[in-house]
Amino acid sequence: MTADFERLARAIHLDVETIANGDGWIVTGGSGSHLVSGSACDCIDFGVRGTPCKHVLAVALRRGDPDVLETLRLLVPLPRRRRSPSDA
């Protein structure tokens, strides 16, 4: 699954709950709650573009989608290693 940086950055801040019958996810934390089923979402962004919205990406993160995690590595730099006193 491909992910654009802006939507993926927003996706990190959303909450994902599995719905009771296991047939999708409810994604909250944005302007409202949305239902993601399979790789489709009921939001306007997905409806207009037909490509992964922040809700679909939030579910992909929750599921550990390797492509989305790879994109996340590009978005988040590695922390700098802290110098410890023994390095001096």
Ligand SMILES: [Zn+2]
């Ligand atoms: Zn959506």
